[in-house]
Structure formats: C-alpha cells, structure tokens
Amino acid sequence: MLCKTTTEIRVRYGETDQMGFVYYGNYALYLEQGRTDWLRKMGLSYKELEAQNILLPVTQFSINYHAPGRYDDLLLIETTLVKMPGVKIQFSYAIFNEDQKQLITAETTLAFVDKNTMKITPAPEYLIEAIAKCMD
Numbered sequence: 001m002l003c004k005t006t007t008e009i010r011v012r013y014g015e016t017d018q019m020g021f022v023y024y025g026n027y028a029l030y031l032e033q034g035r036t037d038w039l040r041k042m043g044l045s046y047k048e049l050e051a052q053n054i055l056l057p058v059t060q061f062s063i064n065y066h067a068p069g070r071y072d073d074l075l076l077i078e079t080t081l082v083k084m085p086g087v088k089i090q091f092s093y094a095i096f097n098e099d100q101k102q103l104i105t106a107e108t109t110l111a112f113v114d115k116n117t118m119k120i121t122p123a124p125e126y127l128i129e130a131i132a133k134c135m136d
Contacts, residue, residue, distance in 0.1 A: 002080070002081040002082070002083065002084065002131065002134065002135055003038070003042070003080070003081045003131055003134040003135065004078060004079065004080040004081075005034070005037060005038045005041045005078075005079050005080075006076055006077065006078050006079075007033055007034045007037040007038075007076075007077040007079065008074060008075065008076055008077075009030055009033060009074075009075045009077060010072065010073070010074050010075070011069055011070065011071055011072060011073045011074075011075060012071075013071050013072075015071075016070065016071045019068075020070055020071060021068035021069065021070060022068060022069035022070065022073075022103075024065065027063060027065075027095070027104055027106070028061065028063075030075065030077055030095060031077070031079075031091075031093050031106055031108060033077065034077040034078075034079035034091075034093055035079060035091060035108070035110075037077075037079070038079040038081070038091070042127070042130040042131065042134060043130050044126070044127060044130060049124070049127075050115065052124065053114055053115040053116055054112055054113070054114070054115065054121070054124060055112075055113040055114075055115050056089070056110040056111070056112065056113070057110060057111055057113060058108055058109070058110050059088065059109050059110060059111050060107070060108065060109035061106070061107075061108050061109075062106060062107050062108075063104055063105070063106040064104060064105045064106070065103070065104055066102050066103055066104060066105070067097075067101055067102065067103050068103065069095070069097060069103050070097075073097045073098060074097070074098045075095050075096070075097060075103070076095065076096045076097075077093060077094075077095050078093060078094045078095075078096070079091055079092075079093055080092045080093070081131065081134075082107070084128070084131060085112070085123040085127065085128070085131070086122060086123060087111060087112055087120045087121065087122055087123070088109050088110065088111050088112070089109070089110050089112070089123065090107065090108070090109045090110075091107065091108050091109075091110075092105070092106070092107050093105065093106040093107070093108075094106075112124070
C-alpha cells in the first residue's frame with residue numbers, strides 16, 4: 001500500500017439517524033472527503049483534475065461496518081492508495097473514533113475518464129509524479 005493520509009471530521013447532528021448513530025450512507029461522504037484531502041496532500045485537487053478534463057467516477061465501493069459513530073464524535077479517516085494507478089485508482093479506508101475504536105473499513109475504485117470523450121483514459125502523468133514523491 002502507498003501514500004496514506006488522515007482527515008478529521010466531526011459528526012454533525014444531521015448526519016445521525018433516530019438511534020443517534022451516523023446514518024450508514026454518510027460514510028460514503030466521509031470517504032469522499034478523505035479522497036479529496038488525499039489528492040490535496042498530493043498537491044492536487046478534484047477541481048484541478050476537472051479543469052484538465054479528467055473526471056473520477058466511482059466504479060466500485062465496498063464497506064464493512066464494525067461499530068457506530070455518534071453525534072459530535074471526532075472521526076479520523078485514514079485514506080490509503082492501494083497501488084499505483086493506471087486507468088483506475090483504488091483506495092482503502094479505515095475510520096476511527098476519538099477512542100481509536102475502528103468504525104468502518106472500506107475500499108473504492110475510481111476510473112479516470114476524459115471529460116470530452118467520456119472514455120477511460122490513463123492517470124495523468126502529473127498525478128503519477130506526485131504519488132512517486134509521496135513514496136520517497
């Protein structure tokens with residue numbers, strides 16, 4: 001595994017269900033925040049990729065729930081690149097609460113898509129270079 005980053009998120013009241021637990025669908029948003037921060041820590045952003053006509057749709061998403069998050073918990077999202085990207089990029093995640101209890105593990109795969117042709121394209125060279133620097 002390559003290039004791990006961490007992101008903190010505090011659970012807002014509106015992200016919880018009637019039981020007071022983080023609504024399960026909100027974890028996908030937390031993972032997206034982890035990916036966005038991962039890219040930013042590589043010196044890039046989704047906005048920059050889109051300006052270069054690169055889209056990154058999610059093609060695969062899996063999640064395992066281990067324990068519930070609750071309102072006002074400070075969550076730590078660990079986002080890790082699984083392998084050097086080609087036409088797809090794969091991440092693994094773990095989310096922990098303040099007591100370092102693991103709440104979820106997850107994986108996502110995203111495809112690099114040319115915005116103009118809507119066809120799969122190789123990862124941009126500047127992203128590969130940024131990842132290589134992270135591995136040093």
